[in-house]
Amino acid sequence: MELMLAVFSLLFLFATQASPPLDQVLKYIDDHQDDYVQHLKEWVAIQSESGSPAKRDDVIQMIQIVGERIKSLGGSVELADLGNEELPNGRIIPLPPVVLGELGKDPNKITVCIYGHVDVQPARIEDGWATDPYVLTEKDGNLYGRGASDDKGPVLAWLHAIEAFQALKQELPVNLKFIFEAMEESGSKGLNELLSEKNETFFSSVDYIVISDSGWLSEKPVLTYGTRGLCYFFVEVKCAKQDLHSGLYGGTVHEAMTDLIGLLDSLVNSSGHILIPGINVDVAPLTEEERLLYKAIEFNPEDFKNTIGTTELLHESKEDVLLHRWRFPSLSIHGIEGAFSGPGAKTVIPAKVTGKFSIRLVPDMDPEKLNNQVTTYLNRVFAERRSPNKMQVTLKSGSRAWIARFTDKQYVAGRRATNKVFGVDAEMIREGGTIPIARTLQHTTQKSVMLLPIGGAGDAIHSQNEKISRGNYINGTKLFAAYIAEISQL
Amino acid sequence: MELMLAVFSLLFLFATQASPPLDQVLKYIDDHQDDYVQHLKEWVAIQSESGSPAKRDDVIQMIQIVGERIKSLGGSVELADLGNEELPNGRIIPLPPVVLGELGKDPNKITVCIYGHVDVQPARIEDGWATDPYVLTEKDGNLYGRGASDDKGPVLAWLHAIEAFQALKQELPVNLKFIFEAMEESGSKGLNELLSEKNETFFSSVDYIVISDSGWLSEKPVLTYGTRGLCYFFVEVKCAKQDLHSGLYGGTVHEAMTDLIGLLDSLVNSSGHILIPGINVDVAPLTEEERLLYKAIEFNPEDFKNTIGTTELLHESKEDVLLHRWRFPSLSIHGIEGAFSGPGAKTVIPAKVTGKFSIRLVPDMDPEKLNNQVTTYLNRVFAERRSPNKMQVTLKSGSRAWIARFTDKQYVAGRRATNKVFGVDAEMIREGGTIPIARTLQHTTQKSVMLLPIGGAGDAIHSQNEKISRGNYINGTKLFAAYIAEISQL
Numbered sequence: 001m002e003l004m005l006a007v008f009s010l011l012f013l014f015a016t017q018a019s020p021p022l023d024q025v026l027k028y029i030d031d032h033q034d035d036y037v038q039h040l041k042e043w044v045a046i047q048s049e050s051g052s053p054a055k056r057d058d059v060i061q062m063i064q065i066v067g068e069r070i071k072s073l074g075g076s077v078e079l080a081d082l083g084n085e086e087l088p089n090g091r092i093i094p095l096p097p098v099v100l101g102e103l104g105k106d107p108n109k110i111t112v113c114i115y116g117h118v119d120v121q122p123a124r125i126e127d128g129w130a131t132d133p134y135v136l137t138e139k140d141g142n143l144y145g146r147g148a149s150d151d152k153g154p155v156l157a158w159l160h161a162i163e164a165f166q167a168l169k170q171e172l173p174v175n176l177k178f179i180f181e182a183m184e185e186s187g188s189k190g191l192n193e194l195l196s197e198k199n200e201t202f203f204s205s206v207d208y209i210v211i212s213d214s215g216w217l218s219e220k221p222v223l224t225y226g227t228r229g230l231c232y233f234f235v236e237v238k239c240a241k242q243d244l245h246s247g248l249y250g251g252t253v254h255e256a257m258t259d260l261i262g263l264l265d266s267l268v269n270s271s272g273h274i275l276i277p278g279i280n281v282d283v284a285p286l287t288e289e290e291r292l293l294y295k296a297i298e299f300n301p302e303d304f305k306n307t308i309g310t311t312e313l314l315h316e317s318k319e320d321v322l323l324h325r326w327r328f329p330s331l332s333i334h335g336i337e338g339a340f341s342g343p344g345a346k347t348v349i350p351a352k353v354t355g356k357f358s359i360r361l362v363p364d365m366d367p368e369k370l371n372n373q374v375t376t377y378l379n380r381v382f383a384e385r386r387s388p389n390k391m392q393v394t395l396k397s398g399s400r401a402w403i404a405r406f407t408d409k410q411y412v413a414g415r416r417a418t419n420k421v422f423g424v425d426a427e428m429i430r431e432g433g434t435i436p437i438a439r440t441l442q443h444t445t446q447k448s449v450m451l452l453p454i455g456g457a458g459d460a461i462h463s464q465n466e467k468i469s470r471g472n473y474i475n476g477t478k479l480f481a482a483y484i485a486e487i488s489q490l
Numbered sequence: 491m492e493l494m495l496a497v498f499s500l501l502f503l504f505a506t507q508a509s510p511p512l513d514q515v516l517k518y519i520d521d522h523q524d525d526y527v528q529h530l531k532e533w534v535a536i537q538s539e540s541g542s543p544a545k546r547d548d549v550i551q552m553i554q555i556v557g558e559r560i561k562s563l564g565g566s567v568e569l570a571d572l573g574n575e576e577l578p579n580g581r582i583i584p585l586p587p588v589v590l591g592e593l594g595k596d597p598n599k600i601t602v603c604i605y606g607h608v609d610v611q612p613a614r615i616e617d618g619w620a621t622d623p624y625v626l627t628e629k630d631g632n633l634y635g636r637g638a639s640d641d642k643g644p645v646l647a648w649l650h651a652i653e654a655f656q657a658l659k660q661e662l663p664v665n666l667k668f669i670f671e672a673m674e675e676s677g678s679k680g681l682n683e684l685l686s687e688k689n690e691t692f693f694s695s696v697d698y699i700v701i702s703d704s705g706w707l708s709e710k711p712v713l714t715y716g717t718r719g720l721c722y723f724f725v726e727v728k729c730a731k732q733d734l735h736s737g738l739y740g741g742t743v744h745e746a747m748t749d750l751i752g753l754l755d756s757l758v759n760s761s762g763h764i765l766i767p768g769i770n771v772d773v774a775p776l777t778e779e780e781r782l783l784y785k786a787i788e789f790n791p792e793d794f795k796n797t798i799g800t801t802e803l804l805h806e807s808k809e810d811v812l813l814h815r816w817r818f819p820s821l822s823i824h825g826i827e828g829a830f831s832g833p834g835a836k837t838v839i840p841a842k843v844t845g846k847f848s849i850r851l852v853p854d855m856d857p858e859k860l861n862n863q864v865t866t867y868l869n870r871v872f873a874e875r876r877s878p879n880k881m882q883v884t885l886k887s888g889s890r891a892w893i894a895r896f897t898d899k900q901y902v903a904g905r906r907a908t909n910k911v912f913g914v915d916a917e918m919i920r921e922g923g924t925i926p927i928a929r930t931l932q933h934t935t936q937k938s939v940m941l942l943p944i945g946g947a948g949d950a951i952h953s954q955n956e957k958i959s960r961g962n963y964i965n966g967t968k969l970f971a972a973y974i975a976e977i978s979q980l
Contacts, residue, residue: 228737232835241799245952247718247923250850251762251820252794252803252811258758261823265755268748270875272741304742309731309841312878313742321742330741332839333751337832340825340846345722345886347848347923349822351799356830358837360740385760388802396835433737433837462735 021170022485026421026478028164033474036160037143040473041136043118043152044145050096050119050186053087059096062118063182066155067099070178073162075103080198082183082190095190100202101178103162110207111175112410112487113447115437116155117184117213120147121462128464142467149468150461154212154454155180157473161481173488177206184213188437195444203445208410208487211438212480215455216472217429218298221422221479223414224451225406226326226430227438229361231370231398235263235378236354238390244349254387256353257339263391264355266381268331272314272324274359276377279329282365286327294319294327297427326430329365333357360432367398402439403430408448409490417482421475454479511660512975516911516968518654523964526650527633530963531626533608533642534635540586540609540676543577549586552608553672556645557589560668563652565593570688572673572680585680590692591668593652601665602900602977603696603937605927606645606703607674610637611952618954632957639958640951644702644944645670647963651970663978667696674703678927685934693935698900698977701928702970705945706962707919708788711912711969713904714941715896716816716920717928719851719889721860725753725868726844728880734839744877746843747829753881754845756871758821762804762814764849766867769819772855776817784809784817787917816920819855823847850922857888892929893920898938899980900973907972911965944969 029036048062049055067077079097086092096119104111123133123146131137136145147153158178165172183189195203216222239256240249268274301321305313315321324330338353340346359370375393382391404411406428418426435451442449454476460466519526538552539545557567569587576582586609594601613623613636621627626635637643648668655662673679685693706712729746730739758764791811795803805811814820828843830836849860865883872881894901896918908916925941932939944966950956 230737230837232837239798239800244798245923246820246822246824246848247720247850247921248815249798250822250922251814251818252805253798253800254760254762254802254804255822257823257825258760258762261751261754262760264751270744270748270752270877272744272748308729308734308739308743310729310743310878312744314744315742324741325738328741330736332736332740332745332837333747333829334736334836334838335747335830335840336826339823339831341827341829341831343827345846345848346824347720347722347822348824350825356835358736358835360737387760388800431737432740433735 022482024168025164025170025481028168029160029474029477029481033470036156036474036477037136037138037470039160040143040148040153040156043156044136044147045134047134048119048147048182049122050183052122053091053093056093056096059119059182060094063096063099063180066118066180067101069159070099070101070103073103073159073166075101075178077101080194082194085189096182098191098194099178099180100198101180102176104172104175106175109173109175110488111177111205112484113177113179113203113206113209114158115179115209115211115213115441116158117151117181118155119182119185120150120152121185123466130465133466138470141471142469143473144465144467146466148466149215149455149459150466151184151213153468153473154476157454157477158212158480160477161484164481172484174484175205177202184437192440195440199444203447206445206447209441209445209447209449210410210483211435211441211449211451212453214431214435214451214453215459215461216453216457217427218457220298220424220427221418222427222429222453223406223411223418224429224431224453225411226403227401227435228326228432229365229367229399229401229439230358230434231361231367232356232358232396233374234354234356234394234396235260236352236392236394237263238352240349240351243351246347246349249349253349254389255349256389257350259382259385259387259389259391260336260353260355262385263378263381264333264357267333267357272330274329274331276373278373279370282369283328284363286323291319293428294322297322297429325432327362329362330360331357361399362401363403365401367395367400371395371398399434399436400439402435402442404442404449408450410448410450410487413483413486413490414450414452416486417479420482421478452479452483512972514658515654515660515971518658519650519964519967519971522654523960526646526964526967527626527628527960529650530633530638530643530646533646534626534637535624537624538609538637538672539612540673542612543581543583546583546586549609549672550584553586553589553670556608556670557591559649560589560591560593563593563649563656565591567591570684572684575679586672588681588684589668589670590688591670592666594662594665596665599663599665600697600978601667601695602974603667603669603693603699604648605669605699605701605931606648607641607671608645609672609675610640610642611675613956620955623956628960631961632959633963634955634957636956638956639705639945639949640956641674641703643958643963644966647944647967648702648970650967651974654971662974664974665695667692674927682930685930689934693937696935696937699931699935699937699939700900700973701925701931701939701941702943703927704921704925704941704943705949705951706943706947707917708947710788710914710917711908712917712919712943713896713901713908714919714921714943715901716893717891717925718816718922719855719857719891719929720848720924721851721857721888722846722848722886723864724844724846724884724886725750726842726882726884727753728842730839730841733841736837736839739839743839744879745839746879747840749872749875749877749879749881750826750843750845752875753868753871754823754847757823757847762820764819764821766863768863769860772859773818774853776813781809783918784812787812787919815922817852819852820850821847851889852891853893855891857885857890861885861888889924889926890929892925892932894932894939898940900938900940900977903973903977903980904940904942906976907969910972911968942969942973
């Protein structure tokens with residue numbers, strides 16, 4: 001990606017003054033915030049855990065509610081059927097449909113497509129929640145509940161923003177399309193195929209795609225223009241037909257664990273440097289301009305250390321920490337399947353062990369090429385051990401990084417809207433994690449994609465006590481209203 | 491230990507001819523073998539799983555039956571109370587008592603003390619048993635059932651051997667003492683303290699201690715004169731307050747798993763050589779005589795490979811394989827607690843991981859010294875990584891190796907008895923595993939201890955389809971009868 005900071009800054013100078021009609025919309029949103037909190041409470045109460053087969057009915061109910069809501073706004077809705085899902089136990093259950101919605105077809109307006117999801121990660125009060133995860137509870141300006149930030153709050157914020165224009169009898173400044181799904185937390189099963197299938201029809205009129213399914217980096221609002229990809233590897237070593245007693249066999253067999261530990265130890269050194277030859281060849285060179293971009297971001301490594309609970313990071317400066325979170329590959333060893341993992345002591349020589357590690361990809365790394373590099377390297381390391389054991393490397397899943405042209409007009413609109421609502425410049429950031437839908441949508445449709453998050457930095461998504469602050473939720477609603485106003489003027 | 495093969499061979503030359511009264515006993519045993527199988531069936535039916543709290547009543551019933559049986563032989567019995575056991579859930583249940591028995595007090599006879607246990611490992615037919623584990627089932631000359639070989643069969647064999655003398659109105663050639671316990675499969679809780687307490691009283695008159703709680707190496711009967719000890723280590727590394735998402739944090743933190751893998755990889759190389767400095771200093775030097783002893787043992791490395799399911803062992807020759815099973819230390823890495831160990835993929839950076847490994851000790855290694863060597867070494871390796879993480883090495887349990895003077899008279903008696911019953915020389919072997927009671931008894935009482943196993947090499951103890959062959963069970967009974975006849979004459 002080429003960065004064109006100069007051009008970007010120039011475009012930004014044309015930022016419009018707030019138009020009176022938008023001000024009315026923003027005021028309307030402020031005035032109705034208690035209604036919006038009540039709506040979120042109703043949505044949070046639906047336990048739409050896509051990863052819990054027993055709750056599939058709730059998931060389906062939730063996505064149907066979203067469809068009805070779009071209809072009540074005057075939109076048209078297709079509940080696209082994705083067929084069934086086969087569970088590991090062989091049981092077949094229906095996948096929730098995807099809502100494909102449309103609101104407005106004015107050929108003189110641009111068309112913005114919004115993506116969000118209404119399924120959630122599992123949550124139980126006994127996991128350590130301070131309040132019932134399915135009863136939205138407000139405390140000290142925060143709204144606690146599963147899905148409040150990820151991603152029911154943002155989805156509702158979009159719908160409320162639209163409602164505000166309509167309630168004021170203002171014409172919507174853009175045509176809108178919607179993709180709302182309910183399997184995001186479980187790998188978005190079937191979605192890619194649906195998007196490919198709908199590319200010619202649904203997406204042909206779309207100009208911009210906005211995704212609101214991530215969070216801020218600090219207290220400041222952000223526009224997110226990139227995420228890392230992910231290659232997840234299994235490396236399996238087998239030494240015996242069955243587990244062996246370490247007293248009876250220890251000292252005689254080439255133990256699979258010894259081999260596996262040696263293989264895993266060859267991947268990354270104690271400075272976090274990945275030892276796989278050639279891995280950095282495809283990493284896009286870092287330009288000086290890009291480094292300056294990181295310098296501008298508000299981020300305190302000391303706070304970051306405290307959040308983690310460590311005294312020292314792999315890198316010292318703010319820029320280096322952020323670059324290694326977002327801009328450079330990293331390798332993590334997650335665990336071993338097949339070895340003894342319980343508490344206490346067990347004198348077993350495991351017969352077959354599978355190490356799990358993953359590499360975060362950045363532009364322009366290619367999963368297939370990386371797979372070759374990893375496999376070739378581990379085969380060589382294993383060969384040097386002269387072990388009679390069987391070793392196999394498998395790439396279990398691979399996805400590329402996503403990077404947007406953040407000089408696209410919608411990023412300008414995003415910055416203007418942020419300035420309008422929050423009175424500060426949006427931070428231009430990336431995500432270290434992987435949001436596959438961003439790359440999928442950009443790759444499939446070849447449209448401009450932007451992440452416009454409204455969740456806070458400490459919302460504890462996927463964890464206990466997930467929340468969104470009332471401020472983020474309501475100002476986020478305003479941000480979306482401002483964004484559609486701004487993009488319509490560019 | 492000094493080996494005195496020459497002396498040993500000389501003693502063996504004095505082997506007596508079979509005495510007619512013993513022949514009668516052996517014939518009596520043969521004639522009553524169906525009764526013995528029936529008795530074993532009755533004992534196997536009692537589900538005396540010491541590790542299953544719900545079956546504690548069965549365990550207590552089983553040990554009481556043993557006590558009654560000794561009384562019916564005319565012996566006196568103390569059911570030594572060991573108090574209670576506190577379960578992990580806080581529930582208190584009684585420990586089964588230990589049977590301390592005595593049969594004969596003739597000051598002109600020597601006194602042999604026999605150790606065995608009547609508790610068993612858990613067994614369920616759904617674990618993959620071909621027949622009900624608690625219904626002794628004979629098939630193709632084998633008696634299948636939990637405890638058939640470990641250790642109800644051997645305990646019964648001793649009692650039957652004594653009965654045979656009595657049934658023929660023959661005077662028992664030795665005084666007998668018995669230690670039968672019912673917590674062996676669960677760490678023999680409370681036994682060590684009892685043995686220390688009884689050292690002055692119970693053991694003062696004992697000349698020899700025989701343990702029948704292990705197995706043969708091949709098709710040939712054995713006398714076992716050594717076992718390895720065990721030091722079990724935990725090495726814990728902590729990098730964060732809680733688990734981290736590898737997308738959001740990968741590339742910034744010193745990951746605990748990376749450190750732990752590096753530490754574990756520093757322990758042993760791909761040839762099985764332990765890399766901890768000084769570890770071999772205390773290993774007693776191998777003499778040429780000792781190597782010859784190993785040369786004499788019947789053992790086929792090819793069969794051993796096939797049993798394991800490997801194409802190559804760490805060592806090639808028969809002697810080297812056996813030496814490294816029994817006579818040299820070995821290190822096995824068992825697993826990691828706290829890391830991801832399930833099937834599938836999880837992109838976690840575990841906050842705290844604990845590697846588990848153990849070292850098998852041989853004479854004259856000392857657990858405390860080994861602990862120092864391991865801790866010093868791992869601290870050094872960790873310091874070289876310059877990681878800010880917290881690392882801690884803990885020795886969870888440590889036991890020395892056990893080695894007997896196999897020139898003691900009872901080993902001569904064991905060889906003569908073996909020759910008498912099986913018509914072959916007993917193999918002189920060690921065990922690679924740890925049988926703590928052997929060392930405990932020898933160390934506490936300072937008496938001569940011998941393992942005289944009657945279980946076969948493939949009895950699958952602790953596993954599905956445990957068995958003892960009818961041949962081993964009945965000939966084992968004869969072996970015990972012959973042993974007490976032979977030892978009385980030395």
